Amino acid sequence: MAPKTFKSVAEQDRYYKSLAPTFPYLNEPTASRDRDVLLVRAEQPFNAEPRLPQLVEHMVTPVTRFFKRNHGPIPTLDPANYTLTIQVVDGPTTVWRLDQLQMQFDTHEVMAAVQCAGNRRDGLNRVNKVKGVIWGPGTISNAVWSGVKLRDVLVASGVPADPAHSTYQQWHVDFKAYGLSAEDECYGSSVFASKALNPHEDVLLAFKMNGQVLPRDHGYPCRVIVPGVIGARSVKWLRTVTVQPHESLSFYQRRDYKVLPPQANATNLALYWDTISALQAMNVQSVICEPTEDSPRPLDNQPYTIKGYAISGGGCRIDRVDVSLDNGKTWLVARLFRPVSSSAARRNPELNDLPTTKHWAWTLWACQVESGIPKNAVLVCRAWDANGNTQPSEPTWNYRGVMNNSWFKVDIAKCPAALLTKAHM
Amino acid sequence: MAPKTFKSVAEQDRYYKSLAPTFPYLNEPTASRDRDVLLVRAEQPFNAEPRLPQLVEHMVTPVTRFFKRNHGPIPTLDPANYTLTIQVVDGPTTVWRLDQLQMQFDTHEVMAAVQCAGNRRDGLNRVNKVKGVIWGPGTISNAVWSGVKLRDVLVASGVPADPAHSTYQQWHVDFKAYGLSAEDECYGSSVFASKALNPHEDVLLAFKMNGQVLPRDHGYPCRVIVPGVIGARSVKWLRTVTVQPHESLSFYQRRDYKVLPPQANATNLALYWDTISALQAMNVQSVICEPTEDSPRPLDNQPYTIKGYAISGGGCRIDRVDVSLDNGKTWLVARLFRPVSSSAARRNPELNDLPTTKHWAWTLWACQVESGIPKNAVLVCRAWDANGNTQPSEPTWNYRGVMNNSWFKVDIAKCPAALLTKAHM
Structure with missing residues (x-):
């Protein structure tokens, strides 16, 4: 399996631009964005990070100070009509309502930091121009997430519970989001099935952070939290979860969020994409x-x-x-x-x-x-x-x-x- | 739980020396140690590493070139009388014969490198004198190990098979070796239960390397292989495995194989032991x-x-x-x-x-x-x-x-x- 291929980066850019309409940023949660606290790096999509001294005033980052990273407009989702579809390749498809997810599984609480892979991008941009939002060192925050274990929901959706099953070894768990995204049809990512299905890896479907209902900027009404892994994998406004034998085909898995070698640049980077791992765990x-x-x-x-x-x-x-x-x-x-x-x-x-x-x-x-x-x-x-x-x-x-x-x-x-x-x- | 405590490092040294008799190195497998290939760093216990150009001539390191790291004399074990005892705290104790281990479980083969945490110690010794065998950069080798999965044997010995069981979260799997050891009653170490019990972490009870019966220098007739982790945890000549709620109390877990901070030295290191993690996974x-x-x-x-x-x-x-x-x-x-x-x-x-x-x-x-x-x-x-x-x-x-x-x-x-x-x- 491979993602869509292109003859040139320019062709790829044209393709993704054709998918991405001029987004309507008409219903952004502007009232909840405190511009006294956040340094805004981009307005549309909204990307902002807290100032550093305020960031470390609390072990658990207050929601208002938590960095915000978006690739498109914030979706407006009605919890009464929200559904999460779970598909297992060569297996069943299950559609869950929000109240079913919240009521049919045990609640778990996990304190986990989320860090964007682009944290401290400004430091590399000072070496040589880079592509991306020029983040400072504040795109990390630490919250107490509560929700249900993704594993529990996957097992209830037909994934084998036995950890010796081959699904756990080579398969991937793919996430797709509601809403529009600048570089692909929607925001998407995947993690190893061995991570998502291991109950001790604490991968959550989260409904709350720090005891509050998730704000829209952070994935309301339901997002994934993949602890220990770059923030890009903790997909917000979760729409589908697919258990499949290959990595996500999303731009954000196959083309972005990779440490390309220094000789890779805008004209030749396609040579390197498939040789470099999609980032998962963070470095020190x-x-x-x-x-x-x-x-x-x-x-x-x-x-x-x-x-x-x-x-x-x-x-x-x-x-x-x-x-x-x-x-x-x-x-x-x-x-x-x-x-x-x-x-x-x-x-x-x-x-x-x-x-x-x-x-x-x-x-x-x-x-x-x-x-x-x-x-x-x-x-x-x-x-x-x-x-x-x-x-x-x-x-x-x-x-x-x-x-x-x-x-x-x-x-x-x-x-x-x-x-x-x-x-x- | 804490290991035995001492008022001073000198008292500790006296204690461990009292445990360690003058070892008889009378039955070493000298014939299998090729001194044309190996650079001998210590004779008793025998510690040797291959020269670097020969080390990377093969993807799979020939057994004769595999580095040898010992903390005492090589035990002489009779496979017909060999037993492995598996204990679960607050659970059963099971004694396995070698033929039972080999015949009652599926065979698995894993290619894994083993690297001593002291690899390249010579580089740090050039900065300032360090304690330990002064290894060069050759205490790493790569072999194809075959045996049975430790998980399978533990489950057959009474450990819960369900990965959601609490044993998997906070417990440890402790290994003790046959034979004498220079710094403690025997050689010992532990790994996280979440590692040992996860079938995809490929932790083996190995009987063979590169298709050959394990040589005595490498743990005959049965050793642990913990892939991805410092060699110290892959205990040779395995005698007991204990599933327990605390880390191994062994010198090699609690006192050795830790990256102490630079201000720690022979006179004050006891201050730092319990603040620093016992090494598990290797660095890059x-x-x-x-x-x-x-x-x-x-x-x-x-x-x-x-x-x-x-x-x-x-x-x-x-x-x-x-x-x-x-x-x-x-x-x-x-x-x-x-x-x-x-x-x-x-x-x-x-x-x-x-x-x-x-x-x-x-x-x-x-x-x-x-x-x-x-x-x-x-x-x-x-x-x-x-x-x-x-x-x-x-x-x-x-x-x-x-x-x-x-x-x-x-x-x-x-x-x-x-x-x-x-x-x-």
């Missing part, structure tokens, strides 16, 4: 959120606490975050703040001291510098995960500007002068 | 095997093929290997040689074109340089895995010298003059 990442180069410069003779976030993919634990004041010559070790992230541990607090297999949430960190931050400091952070992976010191450019996890730096000399200094003037 | 790794700094310098006007290996952890695919001739300033992209590594794909060759979820084998790579290798070249390689992880440019020291995956370099100026040049003299 960390970012300094306080101070930023936009916020007042820390006083150089006052204790200061550097703060940030860290995450790795596939539920892998963050074991350590190092912080440097001298551009990576010497390092301090940050204090880590880890929530209990697995749903089992959340239900059984006495399990907290056991090594948890899955760390879906982010880890926040803080590094207290008693002597103050020197005026000429270049701050750097780097995280280490439980597999021994760490971040590379330098960014390596790729055409789509995804998965930038190079050392995050804050050049203190670039910060505006501190407020206190101004008051003294 | 690649090594140049040809040329080496010990082999004749490539002629600078002749085409030359640089060769090596790459691997990542948890079955994550290697998507790209970059090679530099100028110490990382510019990069070429290597050609990759990937075997079909999952057991399902091996049984069904028509599945080859599908994305395979699990890449247990290593990826070999080659990079042809038509213009020849310049005399002053510094070769570098770095791999990228399907999660977007890559290797750091510089090594970061840790006390036990594990998980060194910094850029691998070959300084051509250090190679002895080429043979042809000598002949011309």
Whole structure:
């Protein structure tokens, strides 16, 4: 199986443009978009991320601060008429109403960070121009999702429950969304069946975040949450789920969200698409959120606490975050703040001291510098995960500007002068 | 649960030494150890690795070239009297004879690389002295293992077959070996139950490698193979398997095989043990095997093929290997040689074109340089895995010298003059 092929990128662009009408952005949930909190990167489709200091004020990101990533207008779905169709190739098709999904399966709650693969795209765009929304380091947020396990619904829809069945080995679970999308007939993606069907991978059909009904911007009334994996796979406004022997044919699986090699560019990228994996789990990442180069410069003779976030993919634990004041010559070790992230541990607090297999949430960190931050400091952070992976010191450019996890730096000399200094003037 | 605690490292050392008698190394399989092929790093226990050019001559490493890592004398086990005891905490205990294990369960074959967490320890020892056998970059090998699935035997021994059972979420599967070990009562380790009990994680009780009965050095008559995970968890000469609610208490799980932070040293390391995860999956790794700094310098006007290996952890695919001739300033992209590594794909060759979820084998790579290798070249390689992880440019020291995956370099100026040049003299 292969997606539609084209003789040139120009032909492909023409094809996808022919699918994509001029979208009506007439019913956007504008009232729920707080422009004091969000930095808007694009208006149509709406794409926005929170400022970094506000992002790490809470372990669980308030809904209003959660980044928003869209590929088209926000669909308007009526929950009374909402249906989710589940198809199994060479098997049954089942149409579920929302109340059936909510009432016929056990509820599960999972704390999980969602991160866009394009987080920190701005860093690669500074190396060389990239294609895509130029995101800063704020397209990550952490929420408590509640809903039902996708596995449970798939088994009730005719997927074999036995994990030794061959479906679990090589098959894929394909998601398609309601609504229009800029680059394909609709938004779509797939994950490995071994992920979607494993009850301990905590893949949810989510109806709520942080206890609230999902806002329209986040997939109302029903979205997928695939913990540990790039946000692109957690499809919003879920319309169909297909259990099939091949990856999604969507543009967003086969053409986008891949780390193309550096020689791939707008004229030759078709040569590389099929040789590179569609991204699933995230790489190891960390970012300094306080101070930023936009916020007042820390006083150089006052204790200061550097703060940030860290995450790795596939539920892998963050074991350590190092912080440097001298551009990576010497390092301090940050204090880590880890929530209990697995749903089992959340239900059984006495399990907290056991090594948890899955760390879906982010880890926040803080590094207290008693002597103050020197005026000429270049701050750097780097995280280490439980597999021994760490971040590379330098960014390596790729055409789509995804998965930038190079050392995050804050050049203190670039910060505006501190407020206190101004008051003294 | 916690392992035995000590007031000081010296007290711990005394305790473990009291357990470890002066071992009799009287029945070592010396005849099977080819010292023309292996670089011996320690005699008692026997620890040896192959030379790099020979290591990558074959996709499947010949048994004689497979690295050997031991923590004590090689046990002498009689297959007719061999038993494997399987215990489930708060459940049954079952004793299996070898012929029962071999005859009562389906046979599975898995191609998987095994890599010691101490591979490339020499690189960290050059930064600062580390504790451990000073390994080069050859403590990795790739074999076809055959045996039975550990899951099948555990289910037959009373572990619930239902993957939604709580055992799968937080429990651990503990392995103990026959024979004596230098640092504890016996060699031991554990893996997550979610790994051991998932049929698609391909955890085996192996009886053969590359079609041959396991040699004594590699665990005869029965060992565990945990694909995608550091070699320390693939316990040889398996004596007991315990399904339990906590990690192994073994020295090799709780005290060794951890990436301690750089400030941890011989006098304070006890402060850090319990804060750092026991290593499971490997980080992303690649090594140049040809040329080496010990082999004749490539002629600078002749085409030359640089060769090596790459691997990542948890079955994550290697998507790209970059090679530099100028110490990382510019990069070429290597050609990759990937075997079909999952057991399902091996049984069904028509599945080859599908994305395979699990890449247990290593990826070999080659990079042809038509213009020849310049005399002053510094070769570098770095791999990228399907999660977007890559290797750091510089090594970061840790006390036990594990998980060194910094850029691998070959300084051509250090190679002895080429043979042809000598002949011309």
